[in-house]
Amino acid sequence: MENSKNLSASQRIALVTGGSRGLGRDMAIKLAAKGLDVVLTFQSQQGEADAVVNEISRMGRKAAALQFDVLDIAGYNAFVEALAATFSATFGTAKLDFLINNAGFIYTAPFGQVTEQQYDELAQIHLKGPFFLTQALLPLLNDGGGIVNVSTGLTRFATPGFAAYAAMKGGMEVLTKYQAKELGERRIRVNIVAPGAIETDIQGGAVRDNAELNKHIASVTALGRVGLPEDIGGVVAFLCTEEARWINAQRIEISGGMNL
Numbered sequence: 348m349e350n351s352k353n354l355s356a357s358q359r360i361a362l363v364t365g366g367s368r369g370l371g372r373d374m375a376i377k378l379a380a381k382g383l384d385v386v387l388t389f390q391s392q393q394g395e396a397d398a399v400v401n402e403i404s405r406m407g408r409k410a411a412a413l414q415f416d417v418l419d420i421a422g423y424n425a426f427v428e429a430l431a432a433t434f435s436a437t438f439g440t441a442k443l444d445f446l447i448n449n450a451g452f453i454y455t456a457p458f459g460q461v462t463e464q465q466y467d468e469l470a471q472i473h474l475k476g477p478f479f480l481t482q483a484l485l486p487l488l489n490d491g492g493g494i495v496n497v498s499t500g501l502t503r504f505a506t507p508g509f510a511a512y513a514a515m516k517g518g519m520e521v522l523t524k525y526q527a528k529e530l531g532e533r534r535i536r537v538n539i540v541a542p543g544a545i546e547t548d549i550q551g552g553a554v555r556d557n558a559e560l561n562k563h564i565a566s567v568t569a570l571g572r573v574g575l576p577e578d579i580g581g582v583v584a585f586l587c588t589e590e591a592r593w594i595n596a597q598r599i600e601i602s603g604g605m606n607l
Contacts (some may be wrong), residue, residue, distance in 0.1 A: 360434070360443045363387045364417060364480070365450030367396035369547040370497070373580030374447055375377055375399055379408040381584045386430065388415035388450065399469055411437045417476040418468065423483045431487060444492040445587040446484055448477040448519075451497070457506040465593025467509050473515035478522060491534045495586050496523050498541040498598065504606040516541075520598055527596035535607045536595040538586050545574040569604025578603070 361378045361406055365371040366387025375385045376399065385403055386404050389396035389412055396412035403410035411433050415426050434440050454465040481494060488494075498520050501513040527537040544554045544564045554560060554573060564573045582601050585591055 353450070354509075358384075358440065359445070359587075360384045360438055360440065361445040361447060362384065362430070362443050362484075363447045363449055364415065365389070366447075367392050367399055367412070370542065370545065370576050370579050371447075372399050373576040374449060374583045375410070376402060376406075377577075377584035378445075379403040379406050379410065379449075379578035381458075381588055383445070383584075383587060384409040386411050386413060386433060386439045386443070388413050388439050388533045390414070390416055390450070398464060409438055415450075417480065418471050420471070420476065420479055427483050427487065430484075434487075442487050442489045443484070444489050445495065445556060446481060446488060446493075447495045447497070447587075450483065451496050453509070453512050455512070457508060458510040461511045469511050469515050473512070474518045474522070477519060481526070485530075488535065491592075493536040493538070493584050493587055494526060494530075495519075496537070497537040498539045500541050500543040500600055500605055502541065503600065523598070531595070536586075536592070538594060538597045538599060540579065540582055540586075541598055541600040541602070542579050543568065543574050543600070543605035545576060545579065547576060564605070567606050568602070569607055572603065574601070574603055587605060 361383045363371050363375045363385060366375040367389035375387045378385050387396060391421060400410040400412050413429055413433060416422065431441065454469060456465065477496060496519050498516040499513060501509045502517045502520060523537050523539040530537060546554050554564065561573050565571055580600055582599060586594060
């Protein structure tokens with residue numbers, strides 16, 4: 348019976364959007380460490396994506412990288428076709444088990460200065476894109492699988508400059524509950540993780556490289572430091588395991604206790 352379980356686990360595949368660097372890279376690697384094969388997407392940095400694929404391959408798992416622009420909704424059908432072809436050629440299967448909607452970027456501006464273009468692009472990448480990408484991938488998603496969406500601690504506490512970004516992530520938190528409700532008949536679990544401030548390249552690496560900002564964030568975090576990418580990926584990977592089978596429709600904040 349145990350061998351049967353291991354075989355089933357070894358055949359599971361996760362798709363991570365924006366998996367070439369930052370949080371997505373760590374998610375992809377932690378998923379592989381849990382025994383899943385991984386497809387990751389990248390927008391322009393193919394070298395970084397290939398490096399992640401190679402690292403996962405050295406871990407003994409299968410991996411592939413596909414170019415994909417979440418902003419280009421007109422290209423979703425072509426992406427789904429390319430994804431199905433990759434499943435067949437690389438993994439010998441037709442479907443995936445877990446979708447991690449991670450890709451994104453941030454614009455910061457005071458509420459009164461947010462432009463319509465900034466608003467529209469944030470809505471596209473963080474709400475409309477994941478909405479319709481998930482919809483397009485439903486035929487490829489195995490029953491009994493799962494979806495992990497990505498939010499932010501900024502939906503719980505307000506930090507000036509993030510009104511538009513946080514509003515989109517708030518929308519994703521509501522969407523997560525609806526997805527969990529409506530996909531439950533297929534035994535597809537849907538959860539959302541909400542990282543706090545993390546040391547990544549986002550916003551030009553401000554949280555990582557600005558010593559004053561880094562110190563301030565650490566001072567308002569119960570565990571006394573700023574988050575790292577490797578603080579996030581393991582939680583996402585856990586949500587894609589059998590041990591998390593009864594966790595559904597939940598917002599899980601991963602912030603070290605920021606702004607309590």
